[in-house]
Amino acid sequence: MRKIIVLILLFTSLNSIGQKSELNISIDERIETLYSVAFLNDYFLINEHENLYKKEIRENLQSLKNHKAIQLFDSLSKNYNFSYFRTVEWVLQFSDFPKFKKIKEKVDNYETVPKAKKNLLENFRKELIKFNQDTLFQSYLSEIKPINQKVISQVKESETISELPTYLEKFYGKKLNSYNLILSPLLHSGGFNSEIINQNGEKEVYALIGPNGEIDFMPYFDKNYLETDLILHEFGHSFVNPLMEKHDKEIESLKSKYFTEKLEKYAKYQGYSEWKFVFNELLLRATTIKIAEKNFGKEKANELLEYEKSIGFGLVENILEILKEYDQNRNKYTDFYKFYPTLIERMK
Structure with a gap:
């Protein structure tokens, strides 16, 4: 019996090694809620390309410009280093709206904001829920849903994008537990890498990428820009960064x-x-x-x-x-x- 169990475990292990790693592609409501707040705050890492998302926000969400979530974001980003990858890393630790409850942990030990200002971050979490649940913003989410689907479909049309995890694993000689590509239509033309520990103690790896252009006001993620450089770079952080620390x-x-x-x-x-x-x-x-x-x-x-x-x-x-x-x-x-x-x- 013991030999059978060992053989089963060995077979399972060998089978998992041979399995092709999947690249999950999405547009995340948590990130888009955060970046809608950032857009209304004239955040410096919003992309420079005009698109339908910005048009919708300008035309329909101006009354939310004085929302407390925007005031708190302004204070946190300008005074307490809540910017760059720290913002998206923070968001990814929470469940989906409307609960938006912390259910995961980030990998590193760096403080997102100074300990003395954690109350501001908690207040921001509560106000972000209110912002997300505002009737105007929910209407905005409904308006952009079909646009999101078109953006994702355009990226998925590529025959090689699903091969990127394999390219990375062959070069580095290691596998990651997951590959999660989040497209963010408001994010700057660049990206961030984030690593989050889920409830099962597994590391989830994310690459968050902004568009490098637009076509007919639709955010455009050029294949050359996305596949041959940026995705490889952002996921590459998860292979290389542990060696930097070591x-x-x-x-x-x-x-x-x-x-x-x-x-x-x-x-x-x-x-x-x-x-x-x-x-x-x-x-x-x-x-x-x-x-x-x-x-x-x-x-x-x-x-x-x-x-x-x-x-x-x-x-x-x-x-x-x-x-x-x-x-x-x-x-x-x-x-x-x-x-x-x-x-x-x-x-x-």
Whole structure:
């Protein structure tokens, strides 16, 4: 009996390894409620493209511009660092509206806002529920529902988007528990990575992406922009970030050699100030280029590299040279975790 149980467990394990990881694609009401508040607050991370969502908000939700949820968001974002990925990471910990009750935890130990201001965050949660349940906003959600479906359908038309988890897993030699792509029509032309621990103790990984354009006022997520770069980059954080935390001392030892005044200036312009985060971002951009090269061709990889060099991230090219050793020795380095110490040594 014991042998049978062992064999069943082994078969289940082997079967799960062979299973193709699924990419879940959605537009999330929690994120859209938050970003509707942000839009009415003239938040700096709203995208610059005109679209039907913005038109609906301007025409029908102006009376909500003085809502307390917007006042609290203004205070939290401007005074207490409630911005960038912290806002969406916070929202993803809660159940759907109308309850919007905390049911999950974020992975890291960083405070979303200072402990002394947690009461403001709780007040904001309550006001966000009221904002979501307002009759005008519910009408807005009904109006945009068919638009949401069209946006999602446009992205799903691609035959390769479902292959992205496989591309990531082959390169990094690891699997993630889940791949959740959230399209956000109001988000800036870029994205965030978020990791949330669910009620079962499992890590849920999210990539939140904003459109890079519009066609006939419909938010447009260009395949070239979405698949060959941004999704690979955002999910890539979940493979690379744990290594940054594990090897932070070794990364620090590279600072005097690489973190020049020039690189520091360019990095700050991109939103990174601390060396370990700058290094992590440079590495992630290099691995993204490698994955793009393997699956979309050399021309695309060169295009991505030229962009990195144009924004002052020329060090990416040096890292790409070192990554050739990883490519050529996958029998030795079965996953990126095993190669990481070698990468650090080569950079020294």
